[in-house]
């Protein structure tokens with residue numbers, strides 16, 4: 465008995481059904497991938513939180529500075545280092561190493577070793593680091609001592625204090641205004657590390673409407 469062959473019409477119908485099913489599935493896959501990005505980003509922030517706690521244990525319960533005081537090991541000179549350089553060993557630049565590496569966006573392709581970046585970060589235009597410290601709380605140390613950093617002991621509402629956020633678009637590694645936080649994650653959200661070390665996301669609307677998110681809780 466000769467095998468029955470498909471006609472061209474039957475073949476085209478099958479192909480078009482597959483195409484329709486794929487079309488229905490692809491947006492769901494895209495959303496799943498974006499949710500995966502956000503989970504990975506939250507995991508990055510959790511690591512940063514652990515490093516912050518370790519730092520505070522080493523430095524009398526102080527938080528990391530936005531610009532941390534530092535002594536250059538080759539010259540002994542005083543210097544400032546952005547907080548993210550103290551999280552993990554960045555070549556010759558850091559004596560502290562809390563096991564976390566944050567990529568510097570300006571030098572993509574030229575940054576040091578295995579760095580973590582937010583997988584949703586799309587632009588290299590504005591920020592030295594994708595993750596940004598809350599300058600109001602961390603403070604900075606400089607020759608003028610313009611900002612004072614805070615101690616974990618001083619937290620009044622640790623669940624509300626933003627330590628670090630992702631998707632930065634200030635031309636620095638810290639953030640001073642909520643409007644400078646992008647919301648590249650699924651559902652127009654950005655991720656935040658809080659003073660009690662919990663990590664969660666906030667929507668663009670919530671970030672935009674709540675102008676005090678960077679200055680509350682301390």
Ligand SMILES: [Zn+2]
Nearest residue numbers: 505582584630
């Ligand atoms: Zn992110």
